[in-house]
Amino acid sequence: MCSVADSVSREPKVGPLEGAESSRVSPLAGNRQELDSLDRVINVSNKRKGKAVKKSSGRSCQVRSTTQESPARQSSHAQTRGQDWEAFTNLDGLLASLPMALVGVDDEGDVRFWSNGCQQAFPRPSKADCGRPLETVLARMARRYHAPGLEGLAGLIRAALKKGSSTSGWQFEIRSNGQAHLIQADFSALQTGANGGAGGGVLLLQDVTARERLEDGTREVSNLASLGQLAACIAHEVRNPLSAVKAAAQLLVQENSGNDLVSRYASIIDREAARLERLVGDFLLYAKPPSPQRLPVSVEDLVRRCCEILQIEADRRGVRLECRHKSTLPIISADHEALLQALLNLGKNALEATGEGGKVSITAAWEGLAAPVKIVVRDTGSGIPRKNLERVLIPFFSTKSYGTGLGLPITKRTIELQGGDISLTSRSGRGTRVEVSLPVSRSEDASR
CATH class of the missing domain: 1.10.287 (Helix Hairpins)
Known part of the structure; x- marks a missing residue:
């Protein structure tokens, strides 16, 4: 994995440096090229006494002469190096605990570290990606997570590095673990490069789905x-x-x-x-719905009454209506009539969508403790096209020539006023499944 600790080598292997006879490079100083961006980002001082020399790449690194140091001074430096390593290791753990991903890039736009935050929505790339251009890494991740917005982000960062500026508020969607996440990216260039130019930068990736x-x-x-x-x-x-x-x-x-x-x-x-x-x-x-009149409501009685009313319509349409529920259903605090009307509306929609000879089922289940009661209305009708699945809950949208487009939105509002939630899944030609979740408090659990 690409982390802060990965950027620090305990025993770096370096060749002889011009002008550095009888000298050796400090373990931290030997990796100075990799740590340039880290020092700027995390504000960790790694100053060493000594003179600056040029590597073949033209960058400077700090060296110190071993011939002029006493054993006590060498021991002190060794202890300091150990403390530096521990600081970097602790920092890596700290960054991993943040609910966001922190990405460090150098002045050439290459990835130098990628923290372990935001793992659920945006897993970090492999360790091999450290040192690669950010554009390459993001392009590969864009394909993996079906997020074309990532490629556009790379171009913005490249432009910000060139100008030494910042960019914020860039948002894009990714799909991870079967779920859609909205990610916000903010990039800040660091003004510590040569001649005051950008010496790298920090990219912050946050999952803002819940906030949105x-x-x-x-x-x-x-x-x-x-x-x-x-x-x-x-x-x-x-x-x-x-x-x-x-x-x-x-x-x-x-x-x-x-x-x-x-x-x-x-x-x-x-x-x-x-x-x-x-x-x-x-x-x-x-x-402007009326305020719920909360009273103790038996979920079992609620479902039974709903099915009794719908049975007449089901018989008229030639649709088989099945009602099932577990014997241990709780008493909840809710508006009985409002909930009954919401369930009747869902059942009526299911019957209308199901042709003669089809089936509509209404089931209720509860797993106990703090779990919600779940009431599921399922039909074997024509289903809802994917393009309309999210729109059916929007006011005044209807696929019926005689509909007002307010039935499902009213049902959704009614359930939400009871503290519940509603979700729809559907496949064309396979039917629709509507799940209603209603909260159960501990006191209600005890009174069942």
Whole structure:
């Protein structure tokens, strides 16, 4: 692995240096070329007394004469070297504990160290990558983790090194361990090179997936608050005229019972006004849902009642409905009617997506302790295309010609207000699986 400790050699092998007769290179000083960027990054002083000489590469390294040192002084230097090695080793462990990856590059853009942080989302490259150009390393990792944004990052870093500047806020997605992660990269050039130029730099890689989700949630809450005020205003302004339209349509039907044409048009007005009233009601329910009335709720009774109501619709459609649950289900604190309506909506969607002869199953399970209760609604219908899978939870998106696009978003909001979560998985032609997770507190566990 490419680490801080890898950059320090206990016994470096060096050839004779011009102008350094009867001298030997200190173990730390002998690796000075590899440690240049480290010294700048971690601010560890490795000063030695002596004169500077030039290697064949033109870089300077510090040497000290052994003929002029007493045994006590040589012992002191050996002790100092041991302390330096221990400091680097401890620093390597410290960097590995950080929830981010720290990458050091020299003034030529070659990787000099890569800390062990951020391993879950962004495993560091192999030890062989130390000393290779960062562009080469990132290009290989871009292919491995399906992250084309990494290659663009390498170009930005190369430009920043050339100008001695910094770049921050570059974000890209990678796929690691079967999950998508959003990574943010920040690079800072170090102004310690020759003639004040960039003498390398530090690249910081952080997994900001959770942070972005939190920020998205905060924005959503803010948007919903504004939407709630708008919804209340619309509901008030639209419902009153709608009531008048419906009443007028019903009067037309009553007073023109012998006129088929008037009755037919009046019925259309009444039906469409009722549909618009439902849409306004759904919009208000999504944007400004009522506060949950939390009471003890038996998950077993909740699932049983849901299946009893759905059974009538399943029989009408010729769909087999299966309901299963473990005998040990807890009592949870929730709004019974709101949860029942959410489950009924999921069950109704499953029945509508399943053709005659298909199957819909509703199962409930709980693993005990602090684990959530999981209620799964699964169907053998046509499934949801991948491009629509995430969009079905967005308000007003619907694949049905008669749908409002608010059914699933309302269900999602209802479950989240109970402290739960909902997730969907689907494959075209294979059906859809919806999982609802509801929290169980310790007190509820004890009272079951």
